[in-house]
Amino acid sequence: MLIKLMRPYTRKAQYYETDQMGIIHHSNYLRWFEEARIDFMEQMGLSYATLEQLGIMIPVLNISCDYKQAVRFNNNILIHSVISSFNGIKMTITYTITDSENKVTYTTGETTHCFLNKSFKPVSLKRDYPDVYVIFNDWIKRKADE
Amino acid sequence: MLIKLMRPYTRKAQYYETDQMGIIHHSNYLRWFEEARIDFMEQMGLSYATLEQLGIMIPVLNISCDYKQAVRFNNNILIHSVISSFNGIKMTITYTITDSENKVTYTTGETTHCFLNKSFKPVSLKRDYPDVYVIFNDWIKRKADE
Amino acid sequence: MLIKLMRPYTRKAQYYETDQMGIIHHSNYLRWFEEARIDFMEQMGLSYATLEQLGIMIPVLNISCDYKQAVRFNNNILIHSVISSFNGIKMTITYTITDSENKVTYTTGETTHCFLNKSFKPVSLKRDYPDVYVIFNDWIKRKADE
Amino acid sequence: MLIKLMRPYTRKAQYYETDQMGIIHHSNYLRWFEEARIDFMEQMGLSYATLEQLGIMIPVLNISCDYKQAVRFNNNILIHSVISSFNGIKMTITYTITDSENKVTYTTGETTHCFLNKSFKPVSLKRDYPDVYVIFNDWIKRKADE
Numbered sequence: 394m395l396i397k398l399m400r401p402y403t404r405k406a407q408y409y410e411t412d413q414m415g416i417i418h419h420s421n422y423l424r425w426f427e428e429a430r431i432d433f434m435e436q437m438g439l440s441y442a443t444l445e446q447l448g449i450m451i452p453v454l455n456i457s458c459d460y461k462q463a464v465r466f467n468n469n470i471l472i473h474s475v476i477s478s479f480n481g482i483k484m485t486i487t488y489t490i491t492d493s494e495n496k497v498t499y500t501t502g503e504t505t506h507c508f509l510n511k512s513f514k515p516v517s518l519k520r521d522y523p524d525v526y527v528i529f530n531d532w533i534k535r536k537a538d539e
Numbered sequence: 540m541l542i543k544l545m546r547p548y549t550r551k552a553q554y555y556e557t558d559q560m561g562i563i564h565h566s567n568y569l570r571w572f573e574e575a576r577i578d579f580m581e582q583m584g585l586s587y588a589t590l591e592q593l594g595i596m597i598p599v600l601n602i603s604c605d606y607k608q609a610v611r612f613n614n615n616i617l618i619h620s621v622i623s624s625f626n627g628i629k630m631t632i633t634y635t636i637t638d639s640e641n642k643v644t645y646t647t648g649e650t651t652h653c654f655l656n657k658s659f660k661p662v663s664l665k666r667d668y669p670d671v672y673v674i675f676n677d678w679i680k681r682k683a684d685e
Numbered sequence: 686m687l688i689k690l691m692r693p694y695t696r697k698a699q700y701y702e703t704d705q706m707g708i709i710h711h712s713n714y715l716r717w718f719e720e721a722r723i724d725f726m727e728q729m730g731l732s733y734a735t736l737e738q739l740g741i742m743i744p745v746l747n748i749s750c751d752y753k754q755a756v757r758f759n760n761n762i763l764i765h766s767v768i769s770s771f772n773g774i775k776m777t778i779t780y781t782i783t784d785s786e787n788k789v790t791y792t793t794g795e796t797t798h799c800f801l802n803k804s805f806k807p808v809s810l811k812r813d814y815p816d817v818y819v820i821f822n823d824w825i826k827r828k829a830d831e
Numbered sequence: 832m833l834i835k836l837m838r839p840y841t842r843k844a845q846y847y848e849t850d851q852m853g854i855i856h857h858s859n860y861l862r863w864f865e866e867a868r869i870d871f872m873e874q875m876g877l878s879y880a881t882l883e884q885l886g887i888m889i890p891v892l893n894i895s896c897d898y899k900q901a902v903r904f905n906n907n908i909l910i911h912s913v914i915s916s917f918n919g920i921k922m923t924i925t926y927t928i929t930d931s932e933n934k935v936t937y938t939t940g941e942t943t944h945c946f947l948n949k950s951f952k953p954v955s956l957k958r959d960y961p962d963v964y965v966i967f968n969d970w971i972k973r974k975a976d977e
Contacts, residue, residue, distance in 0.1 A: 408723060408733065409566060409716045411559035413612060418555050419891045420861040424701045427858075431700060441700065442759045453857045457895040463951075466559060467734050513901075554869060554879065555862045565745045566715040570847045573712075577846060587846065588905045599711045603749040609805075613880045659755075701858060703851035705904060710847050758851060 399436050399535065402429035402472040403493060406464050416463035422500055423456060426488050429472035430504070433486075437528055449516065449525070450509045454483070458502035469493040476533050481519035481526050483507050545582050545681065548575035548618040549639060552610050562609035568646055569602060572634050575618035576650070579632075583674055595662065595671070596655045600629070604648035615639040622679050627665035627672050629653050691728050691827065694721035694764040695785060698756050708755035714792055715748060718780050721764035722796070725778075729820055741808065741817070742801045746775070750794035761785040768825050773811035773818050775799050837874050837973065840867035840910040841931060844902050854901035860938055861894060864926050867910035868942070871924075875966055887954065887963070888947045892921070896940035907931040914971050919957035919964050921945050 404425060412418040431441045444451065464470060471493045478485045483505060490500040508516045518526040550571060558564040577587045590597065610616060617639045624631045629651060636646040654662045664672040696717060704710040723733045736743065756762060763785045770777045775797060782792040800808045810818040842863060850856040869879045882889065902908060909931045916923045921943060928938040946954045956964040 407716070407720055409558060409564050409719055412555060413557035413559065413561045414888055414890065415559045416890075419894065420555060420858050420865075423858040423861065424699070427701055428699055440759070450852055452852065452854070452901070453898055455895065455897045456857065457893065459893045460891055463890070467732070553862070553866055555865055560742055560744065562744070565748065566712050566719075569712040569715065570845070573847055574845055586905070596706055598706065598708070598755070599752055601749065601751045602711065603747065605747045606745055609744070613878070701850060701856050704847060705849035705851065705853045707851045712847060 399433070402432045402474070404428065404470050404472065406466055406468045406470065408466050411466050414463075416465055419458070419460055422458055422460070422490065422502065423504075425470070425472060425490065426456075426458075426474075426486075426502055426504055429474050429488060430486055433474040437532055439525060439528055444525070447522065447525070448511050449518075449522065450511070450513075451484075451506045452509060454505045454507055456502065456504045458500060460500055462497055462499045464490070464499050468499075470499065473536060475536055476529065477503070479529050479533050481508075481517050481530075482515065484529065545579070548578045548620070550574065550616050550618065552612055552614045552616065554612050557612050560609075562611055565604070565606055568604055568606070568636065568648065569650075571616070571618060571636065572602075572604075572620075572632075572648055572650055575620050575634060576632055579620040583678055585671060585674055590671070593668065593671070594657050595664075595668065596657070596659075597630075597652045598655060600651045600653055602648065602650045604646060606646055608643055608645045610636070610645050614645075616645065619682060621682055622675065623649070625675050625679050627654075627663050627676075628661065630675065691725070694724045694766070696720065696762050696764065698758055698760045698762065700758050703758050706755075708757055711750070711752055714750055714752070714782070714794065715796075717762070717764060717782065718748075718750075718766075718778075718794055718796055721766050721780060722778055725766040729824055731817060731820055736817070739814065739817070740803050741810075741814065742803070742805075743776075743798045744801060746797045746799055748794065748796045750792060752792055754789055754791045756782070756791050760791075762791065765828065767828055768821065769795070771821050771825050773800075773809050773822075774807065776821065837871070840870045840912070842866065842908050842910065844904055844906045844908065846904050849904050852901075854903055857896070857898055860896055860898070860928070860940065861942075863908070863910060863928065864894075864896075864912075864924075864940055864942055867912050867926060868924055871912040875970055877963060877966055882963070885960065885963070886949050887956075887960065888949070888951075889922075889944045890947060892943045892945055894940065894942045896938060898938055900935055900937045902928070902937050906937075908937065911974060913974055914967065915941070917967050917971050919946075919955050919968075920953065922967065 406417050410417045410421045434441055471491050473489045475487050477487045485505045488502045491498050508518055510516050552563050556563045556567045580587055617637050619635045621633050623633045631651045634648045637644050654664055656662050698709050702709045702713045726733055763783050765781045767779050769779045777797045780794045783790050800810055802808050844855050848855050848859045872879055909929050911927045913925050915925045923943045926940045929936050946956055948954050
């Protein structure tokens with residue numbers, strides 16, 4: 394079987410994301426993690442839109458983020474996402490943001506999620522959506538290629 | 540009958556709203572207009588939350604905005620909202636953003652709205668929600684007091 | 686002489702840009718216009734970063750925006766930018782946002798800008814930065830190709 | 832000596848901060864932490880604007896945030912900030928976001944900061960800004976009153 398290769402998410406830092414320190418405001422990284430996560434799932438075959446149509450929402454339970462180096466306007470960034478843990482009830486994704494040219498690591502972070510139905514009740518993917526479960530499970534700890 | 544007095548909306552410009560020019564990014568003013576509009580309706584007795592419970596959504600059809608003077612971090616602003624036109628199908632609100640201390644006019648703007656139900660179909664307030672119609676109608680061209 | 690072709694700006698509507706109406710919040714379009722404008726200038730050979738290094742800032746004097754059709758999460762959009770007027774002191778850019786698949790027009794808008802130096806004083810590009818003037822002037826009313 | 836009492840920061844959740852799940856998007860909490868932090872410092876006598884005039888910037892080194900209960904549009908929130916550690920080089924602030932009416936805890940979080948000069952070099956407040964050092968030091972672990 395062929396192992397599908399995953400590409401990292403690429404993105405340019407926008408002007409409106411800067412603040413008066415002249416760097417990207419730290420709140421934007423959570424939005425970039427979200428963009429990367431959605432792209433990552435889409436590459437797995439689990440588009441976020443489809444999941445919401447199935448009635449599955451994936452809210453954030455907690456986040457952490459280490460700002461190592463400031464990103465500036467117009468920097469081109471790469472975001473690598475890895476599912477670091479998943480059990481069908483909860484999932485943790487870790488992110489590394491690097492510069493796409495000089496490979497400097499800007500930021501690392503982590504988001505933990507649960508799976509809810511439209512009434513905001515927890516669902517077990519293993520029991521309720523086994524097809525979705527299998528896909529997430531298959532991607533644990535697999536990294537994108539550059 | 541006593542004419543109810545309306546207070547303008549007050550707000551501090553936030554750090555995360557600045558950009559690397561050292562001023563508030565222009566996209567934030569649309570958000571401030573929204574804050575002022577929601578506060579204004581609440582003072583009329585038409586809270587936005589209540590309207591959404593009635594199934595009425597008030598999306599923006601068009602906006603315009605003149606940036607006269609840059610707002611900077613920590614500036615205290617006042618926003619005066621006036622319903623400049625309303626016919627139960629469409630409504631236009633005009634806004635003036637001034638400095639609450641030195642009264643400089645920072646920005647003027649205008650938003651035009653329609654009224655939709657939850658299926659995104661237009662509603663006529665006069666026909667479908669006469670109580671709501673009467674209130675909006677009563678506030679046409681009335682200004683807040685300072 | 687070869688006429689350089691310009692490509693429109695492409696973009697996906699992000700989850701964090703939605704609001705509880707289930708559509709993209711209207712304030713984001715101003716940010717998309719900015720993204721498109723910066724990309725457009727970069728294609729002209731006038732990167733925004735370079736302009737700021739030259740000491741030229743291009744703040745927004747006024748904006749207007751017509752929301753014709755709501756953009757939703759994950760929609761792929763195209764933004765066509767055209768310099769509709771330019772005299773070295775002021776510049777107006779018009780934008781058309783369409784769906785990259787079904788070609789529906791979502792939004793049209795316009796931003797007017799002046800040119801300032803780092804002390805926030807107006808500059809005349811024709812007099813102070815003739816090389817920059819020539820480029821902008823050359824692009825008046827030229828459209829991107831699809 | 833009288834111990835100065837500190838009031839928690841109050842805030843209403845805004846419409847433009849919601850997403851299509853119908854709840855406040857998680858990235859906004861970092862912005863609320865910033866608002867609360869700036870207000871907290873202002874109450875200490877250390878306005879953020881003044882610190883920046885002194886040439887002191889206080890960027891975020893890392894953040895963490897636990898989302899316990901979703902905040903919804905129009906909820907009135909209280910944010911209590913506490914300096915949980917401070918040594919003049921680094922500072923950690925913890926935040927608790929509660930509902931101002933029913934006292935439900937929505938979110939807890941933490942931000943760690945360093946102190947930089949305008950060239951983005953670390954400063955020691957104890958050595959370089961002893962007056963500022965004394966104030967921060969005096970507020971370690973002191974809580975706001977309700």
